[in-house]
Structures are given as C-alpha cells and as structure tokens.
Amino acid sequence: MIKSIPITLLGLMLFVQCGKTEVLTEEKVKTTFANPVWDGADPWMTQQGDDYVYCYSANNSIMISRSKYLTRKGVLKRVWQAPASGWNSNCVWAPEIHFIDGHWYVYYAAGSTPGSPFINQRTGVLRSKTADVFSDYEDMGMLYTGDNPEDPESNVWAIDMTVLEHGGKLFAIWSGWKEQRDTDATPQHLYIQEMENPYTLKGTRVLLSSPEESWETGGPLDLNEGPQILKNGDQVFVVYSCRESWLKEYRQGMLQLNDPDGNLLDPANWTKKGPVFEGTPLVHGVGHVSFVKSPDGTEDWIIYHSKKTTEPGWDRNVRMQPFTWNADGTPNFGTPVPAGKEIDRPSGEIEIEKAENE
Structure with missing residues (x-):
C-alpha cells in the first residue's frame, strides 16, 4: 500500500522532468540563474503581451519559441524551412521577428550556395497569415538592398536587417556591402532606408555607418553588423556589432539619433559612440544583441551571445543580464557577467512561476 503524502498550506507541488516525479516546495523556487542560458548565436527576442518570443535559425530553418519566462525557452515551432534550391536555399542566418499591423514578419539572410565564400547572402521576408506567432508563414521574397531598384539583378549582399x-x-x-564582390573578405557597413510596407523598401539606401573608429577597426576585416533598435522615451539608439564576429574582440558600438523630429535618413543626424559593451578576460566576443523588459516591466535586459573560447570561430552561447540608464538617458550596459555567476531572475519572473504552480 502506498502511503499518502501530507500537503501543507505552503503548497507542495509535483512536477515531472525527464520521467522523474519530484516534490518541490515553494521555498525551492530558484531566485537566481547563471549565464549562459543556452547554446546558440545571434539571439533575437521580443515581447508581445505577457509572452517572450525568441527567433533563431537551425539547420537551414527558422525556429520560434514562445515563453512566459525571459530566461527559459518555451514551446518551439519550425515556421520555415529553406527550399531545396534557389536564392535562399542555404546559409540561413540571424532571423528577427517583428509584429507590425497585425502580422509577424521575419527578416532573415540566406544564400544560394552552401559554405564559404559567403558571397551570395541576401535578405528575405516571411509574413504570418494571422496574428498568432505560430501560424503559417508565407514567403514575401527577397528585398532589394542595392543602389538601383529598377535593376533587380544589381542587388547587393545584405544581412542582419532590423x-x-x-x-x-x-x-x-x-x-x-557597398558593392557586390567575389570575396567575403569585404568590409560591411550599416545602411538605412524607408519602407513602403514591411516587405518593400522605398527610395534608395543611405550609408549610415562605416567601420572607421579605432575601436571598431584593427583586425583582419572591418565591419558593422547586427544593428538593433533601443528606445528610451523619445531617444532612439542603434546598437550594433563591430570588429570580427569570429574573434574575441567582437563588441558593440552605438548610434544615437540627435533630433528625433529630424531626418532619420541624414547620417549627420546620428552620433556614433563606443564601445558601449565589450568582452572581458572572462567573457569573449560579445555581440548581436537584442533588448526586452522584465516580466513586470520594471527592468531592462540585454540578450547577447559570446564565444565559448578565445580561439577564432563561431562556437557561441546565449547570455542575458539587466542594464541601467545614465543620467543623460543613454544606456549603461556595464560589463558581461562571467559564466556561472548567479544573477537575480528578471523582476516578476518568480511570481509567474509560483502562480503557475499553485
């Protein structure tokens, strides 16, 4: 005969993990976590209501996770698989997902050929058929990112669109790239262009930033990539990655919009600052960030990847930590927290877990 287990008012809860049943008291709900949170690169996370939506590429496909927790992936779904042939059949990189006018739009880079040299990367767009992030998606095609929209064949290498x-x-x-080249050892720049709608560009591209400062140059390849938008009231920032993505020197620079009511397509309306977030002797090659609020909206968090070792390469994992704001309204990202060091869970996350287990 199996004896019954008394349940106290504090609330004991049962959960099943890996086939094992365990009794867990409320006091055992973890209040901290440690980086890294999972393997991967180019982390893109956004929020819709109470959900965190995480988007990433895997095996030439695009995956979506939806979770109530910032620090944990949730339900997963593959929303798109690269076709067997065509311009976007290989090298699916760094997707982002944005909710615009009732639809989710995924912006991703892909190429027509596998492996190096990566000279055929272009940017494509997917659109959800409904407002549900897990709905089916339709391929809206390739965006033209060159200088002559009337000549689609003159399209130019483009990645990391936001x-x-x-x-x-x-x-x-x-x-x-400024022009299409036959080598991937080509400098990368940031461009900006108005959009007619979420899947069509309007007018022509404008060169917004080139790798020119001492802190964004000095290695084998000068690049600006991974631009991400950060807002603080009416202040607008573009936080981007520079130096080489495969080296420990990978770091973050920032463009600040000088006049929010001015012309965003005027490079003179932006001021470059940096580095605003970089590695340490214990954390290497921090890059490709995104930003979210804590579940209760009281904290700001930066999501980023870092290299697992100092050796050249793209073996990376995903990390996150809170950040603050300076008196002038600019972000203060601090320094990357070393692996294994405990960080308080995002404000409001513990309460969500307790409520789910009542």
Missing part, C-alpha cells in the same frame, strides 16, 4: 518604427514610418536598417 526594423525601426518612428514618426509613423517604417525604416529598415541592415549590414551590407
């Missing part, structure tokens, strides 16, 4: 909504308009910002 979207800035400002003043009732949409703007695309991405990393690209």
